[in-house]
Amino acid sequence: xxxxxxxxxxxxxxxxxxxxxxxxxxxxxxxxxxxxxxxxxxxxxxxxxxxxxxxxxxxxxxxxxxxxxxxxxxxxxxxxxxxxxxxxxxxxxxxxxxxxxxxxxxxxxxxxxxxxxxxxxxxxxxxxxxxxxxxxxxxxxxxxxxxxxxxxxxxxxxxxxxxxxxxxxxxxxxxxxxxxxxxxxxxxxxxxxxxxxxxxxxxxxxxxxxxxxxxxxxxxxxxxxxxxxxxxxxxxxxxxxxxxxxxxxxxxxxxx
Numbered sequence: 001x002x003x004x005x006x007x008x009x010x011x012x013x014x015x016x017x018x019x020x021x022x023x024x025x026x027x028x029x030x031x032x033x034x035x036x037x038x039x040x041x042x043x044x045x046x047x048x049x050x051x052x053x054x055x056x057x058x059x060x061x062x063x064x065x066x067x068x069x070x071x072x073x074x075x076x077x078x079x080x081x082x083x084x085x086x087x088x089x090x091x092x093x094x095x096x097x098x099x100x101x102x103x104x105x106x107x108x109x110x111x112x113x114x115x116x117x118x119x120x121x122x123x124x125x126x127x128x129x130x131x132x133x134x135x136x137x138x139x140x141x142x143x144x145x146x147x148x149x150x151x152x153x154x155x156x157x158x159x160x161x162x163x164x165x166x167x168x169x170x171x172x173x174x175x176x177x178x179x180x181x182x183x184x185x186x187x188x189x190x191x192x193x194x195x196x197x198x199x200x201x202x203x204x205x206x207x208x209x210x211x212x213x214x215x216x217x218x219x220x221x222x223x224x225x226x227x228x229x230x231x232x233x234x235x236x237x238x239x240x241x242x243x244x245x246x247x248x249x250x251x252x253x254x255x256x
Contacts, residue, residue: 120192
């Protein structure tokens with residue numbers, strides 16, 4: 001059965017095979033091979049369903065931000081290869097602007113003292129929205145090359161009279177292995193990783209905090225894996241809503 005499912009990828013490139021093998025090994029290790037294969041089949045069915053013309057038209061429903069700022073951050077223009085990779089990393093979905101600004105308003109910080117990092121930054125909409133605040137620096141990390149390239153283009157094209165941070169960097173790399181610099185951070189997550197990857201990322205972050213205690217906030221949009229942060233002795237829950245949660249490093253305290 002597994003071999004027949006793999007045949008779907010016969011026309012795909014090496015990154016797709018690598019992503020599939022890594023994903024399946026992690027799922028099989030955690031849930032068993034039968035459950036992993038069943039989940040793979042469901043993911044592929046979802047991918048095919050989302051490839052229909054009707055579903056593609058629905059993905060263009062997030063275009064208002066792009067029209068206003070003359071950028072391309074919509075999920076409607078994401079190619080099938082990037083969407084297929086998203087099945088085994090994280091599907092691309094841009095953050096809604098009103099909710100982003102609500103989350104920023106909930107942070108008890110002086111923005112100019114912090115670096116903003118978006119893991120799984122996609123086409124860069126969150127990086128652009130973050131630039132409306134006076135962060136020291138803004139960094140986006142995206143694994144899928146097509147989305148990373150779009151983010152770089154959007155950063156170059158973006159113009160706003162209210163932009164307060166112009167130091168924006170897009171990095172093409174794996175968020176699981178991101179090396180956190182010893183700065184005060186706001187870390188933004190919109191479910192960028194499967195559970196195994198999220199555990200690796202949290203281990204890296206905890207190691208960085210142990211080596212250099214400081215103020216670090218995790219802003220987690222749609223916190224499906226919130227238990228991984230809530231279970232960390234390095235972080236305390238500050239608050240949030242059904243749509244997001246905010247955590248603070250216990251070693252850093254509040255800066256505001």
